[in-house]
Amino acid sequence: MRRFASAIALALVFGACANGSSKDASPTTRRSTTTKAAPSTTASTTTTLAAPPAPNGCDASSLKRVEPRRDRTKYTIDATLDLAANQVRGSLRALFTPDKATDRIVMRLWPNGPTTAAGGGRMDLGDATLDGRPVALSLVNATTAVAATGPIPATTAQRFAVNFVVTLPRDVDERLSRVGTTVRLGSWLPLLPWEPGAGWTLDPPTTSNAEASTSIHADFDVHLVTPPGLTVLASGTDRGDRTWSASAVPDWAASIGDFTVARGLAGTVPVVVGVDKTLNDSAAMYLSAVTPALTELARRYGAYPWPAYTLAITPKLKGGIEYPGHVMQGPGTNSRTLSHEIAHQWFYALVGSDQGRDPWIDEGLASWAEAQVETTYRSFLAKPIPAGGAGRMGEAMPYWDQRHGAYYRSVYVQPVHALGALGVSTAAVDCALARFVAANAYRVAVPSSVVDALKTVAPNAEAVIARFGGQRLRAAP
Template identity: 30%
Template sequence: MSSLRAPAWCSRAARRLLVVPLALLVAVGATAADAVPEPAAAPTPKAAAATPDGLRYNVSLRSDADGSRWTGRQRVSFRNASDRPLREVFMRLWGNGDDKCGTPSRPSPIKITKVRGGTAGRPTVNCTALRITLPRPLARGERTALSFDVSITVPQRNHRFGREGAFRFLGNALPVLAVHDAKGWHLDPYVSTGESFYALASDFRVRIDHPSALKVPATGRTWTRHGTPGRTVTHSVAHQVRDFAWAAGPFRTATETSPGGVRVKSYWAPNTPAAGVRLNRKDGVAAIDRFGKEFGHYPYGEIDFVMTKDFGGGMEYPGLVILGTTEEGGAVVHEVAHQWWYGIVGNDEYGAPWLDESFAQYANARFYGWDTRECWSDDDWPSQDTALTNSMAYWAKHPGEYHLVYTAGSCALARLERTIGADTMARLLKQYARDHWYGLSSTADFKKAAQSVTDNDLDPFWKQHRIR
């Protein structure tokens, strides 16, 4: 999610690139009988391992005339990585988050029907979770697959899953499997302020059939083929990503390759300010290479920038970011940083949002050279209950404090840099990213990694900055 308001310590140049995030602009087939063991060479997982893993999504979708409705078939295969038999899974239908279960006249935007490979129950958690019982328990190391028809109707709102004029945004529209770990099934509620999402790195193969008048930026490496008369098929392959997003509309386009070898594809609505488009493209190309040097080379080969005039802030997805763009640009650098902090180095965005938002904003601050020496005061904490490491359960109840994840979080990391030294901090982040590449991170993991690179006792630092 893009940055909030510019904190007092930002320079004028930095302020112009900070915009209000999208979330704050909305109201405050195979069967289990086919299961086979993984090869013997596969590593033995621990009982608390996050599961199901080894996810492979295959999706075929077809749109209507303007990209407002999509229908098709989705298949997902997966492995049980836990010592415990897997008897059920849950599909997360995050696109239903704002509309919940809908009404008879306006049903939920996302529907799953004709499930094969398991028995579907009734949607729960405001129709954002669908339990599917497997025909038989899946033992550790076994694979199986589910398939189902999926229907997607883009809501009438300017939103990460929504529309702006002739342009459609399909973020969090595709159903994905929920995660089970030592805490059990993660079936957290949808939140508009921030993100609820938690997913394991997965492979996607997606076929999108659409009118030729629409351009379709999407997660992954994409290419197009002629379809039936008047239609085009956009193909996308994405490996080791946590989600799949796309957009559709009569975009203008440009493609370039960064000096580091990343293909950058820009898509913008015709009424988007030209100066802002140029600035986003310039800063975005620079950021993808710079962060590649700082955190590890960007592994996906391609990234798409989707820019419109009135989109609220920005929203990150693997290999694709949506950007509200003024003449002074947008939040492109922050969103590019999310390719590492949430995308490559994963985290539970509901349980520990600071691990992606604070880290992305810290990278943003470094990119623009902000002076962070006086960026935060201990007196600015609203209450004793406020902590940087609070979950979205807390921030959703205190939306006026959510900016702290950006402001106090990036300041805390900047102070950690001054505490342990800039070179040490750079080595820490690069090694930390390498250690959790395509995996999951936690606050405890980061605190342990930081303590390992310095002789200073960091316990007082964690307490002062409420990193609990």
């Protein structure tokens, strides 16, 4: 494939990095993993979603969820993982229907983000076309490219296509990484960050982990050719023949490696856990923790939204990284990390948010859910919030780039304090969050979306959230 102009081929290198807004820190507690699983590599666990209703009478399963937008982008991706070349080469085609007029198409190039670039990773773009006509590309910054298309009218479907080459960073603690023949493919596609009602989302790159900072729901059909003998765990439905489909999801990710696999069910949801064979972790032990956590979270916040849940445990990764229907975790994370990442299936994957602009929404609500499932709510409340973060949970990532040490307590823990300060029961808060999920599913929520839901159980919600710094209460676009 022809490389794009050197401006795009040259990945800019950013400064030092810390945990980004959706890569979660290492666990502080662990479930027992001292008992190795039975020699069998396949386990089967069945749990039920028919749990009793929450004590306040709020039945999350009875809440009607809004439908995905019908004009969401439809992606078709053909890609090949070439380990010898240390690359993924492919094409992305997008059937894109903007809800208002524009004059360009924007792509995010997260492999050029700081931590992946520092490890040798990068994304190069090749030829691009709009409805078959070649279009010129230029680079706004390392992680943002623009195709100069000329006027695109509103509500008219456009066929955009672009070729890309991802060079894999090696041994980095990131969502995009290669360790031996094991590969994490996260935030690796040149997706179009069009937010209905708002237009192109051009958050500045952060010095923290680069990621798809806005979760915009789209359909994905992916054909991914991988070396023989390796297992692929990914988002969506595995249709066989190296193809996957995922509907109304904000991204598509995969982990590829030589895995020990355990399979089970959480209610009717198939769960697949793969543990890299270079690790001592037990796939069956992870599976036995995933199924009850997934079932419990579905009881609180409504049905699990995707056709399956896949979890890959791979080396050189601390904590976990969530994608819709697929989670990446490092070794030794059969812990609070596990329930936290499952909670992100509701808070990030189902209800999207701009993780660069409003990191407290998905991280704060996932932390709340984690605290309920792990029964660690009291310990969350006991954690002090550091100076510089107290009262500022609504700050965007550029603010936290300058305050890495305060980030976790301020953005993950502080929203739990805020919800606790509403003065209602935890069951009532859960009820409000179930309503938040139902009302904002498949959409990009903003702080006022959270407040509106909380007001259904706590009339003082706006003042309380403002007191903790979620005061940037923008209306939904």
